[in-house]
Amino acid sequence: MTRIEERPMRAIILYDSRTTGGSTDRLIDSIGRELVESGAYVEKAKCRALADYSFVKEFDVVILGAPVYYLVVSSQLLGALVQSNLKKNLRGKKIALFLACGSPEPMALTFYLPQLKVHLVRNRILAEKIFAPHQMDDPETIGDFVEEIEEEYRKANKSRTRSTGIQWDDEALEILDQMPSIFSGKIRATMETYAQQNGITLITPAVLDEARSSPMGF
Ligand SMILES: Cc1cc2nc3c(=O)[nH]c(=O)nc-3n(C[C@H](O)[C@H](O)[C@H](O)COP(=O)(O)O)c2cc1C
Numbered sequence: 001m002t003r004i005e006e007r008p009m010r011a012i013i014l015y016d017s018r019t020t021g022g023s024t025d026r027l028i029d030s031i032g033r034e035l036v037e038s039g040a041y042v043e044k045a046k047c048r049a050l051a052d053y054s055f056v057k058e059f060d061v062v063i064l065g066a067p068v069y070y071l072v073v074s075s076q077l078l079g080a081l082v083q084s085n086l087k088k089n090l091r092g093k094k095i096a097l098f099l100a101c102g103s104p105e106p107m108a109l110t111f112y113l114p115q116l117k118v119h120l121v122r123n124r125i126l127a128e129k130i131f132a133p134h135q136m137d138d139p140e141t142i143g144d145f146v147e148e149i150e151e152e153y154r155k156a157n158k159s160r161t162r163s164t165g166i167q168w169d170d171e172a173l174e175i176l177d178q179m180p181s182i183f184s185g186k187i188r189a190t191m192e193t194y195a196q197q198n199g200i201t202l203i204t205p206a207v208l209d210e211a212r213s214s215p216m217g218f
Pocket of ligand 1: 017067071100101102
């Protein structure tokens with residue numbers, strides 16, 4: 001699948017909360033509305049630890065968020081990352097993270113956010129935000145978070161074609177994302193040189209295979 005640059009961003013908000021109609025529900029509706037107003041296609045889904053998350057593949061950006069209860073990020077979201085196929089389906093996805101909690105931000109950044117980030121070490125994190133209780137209905141704070149997601153998403157897409165004009169399709173990028181970061185920059189540059197020399201404008205998994213078996217190799 002090749003992404004067309006002008007296509008609206010497709011985002012899904014995967015969230016959890018013990019409270020129906022509580023502060024998290026209101027917050028995700030506000031985040032969703034802001035994204036839709038700026039032209040994105042948005043869906044939301046409440047997490048269950050043992051659900052099937054293959055639908056996540058259809059989205060460009062996955063926004064993960066939940067409140068903290070008794071020092072732990074809400075359990076169905078954490079459970080989904082540990083027990084289901086969510087983590088597998090997040091491979092190569094751009095992520096935004098938020099937490100809702102009553103603790104001061106430094107504590108949340110040190111003790112709560114890493115509970116999510118430890119599962120996302122290979123993902124590109126576009127934005128992360130700790131929402132304090134007084135910020136959860138604040139349009140300006142929510143607007144800033146959404147703006148950061150959109151801005152970083154645009155930058156990430158631009159960097160696909162940055163120096164050479166060569167594009168990567170989603171599957172090829174996913175393969176690149178799975179490589180250790182100390183090698184991926186070099187492999188990317190090597191592949192783009194290979195593509196230029198061979199008149200290729202779009203790098204796909206087939207092109208990666210072809211390059212691997214060429215004398216230039218990886
Ligand atoms: C039972 C309970 C336990 C909580 N524990 C914590 C906590 O350990 N650390 C924290 O920062 N906030 C804690 N909070 C604050 C919640 O994270 C915060 O109020 C959040 O916005 C609640 O989201 P909800 O309205 O969707 O349930 C707790 C709130 C409740 C009700």
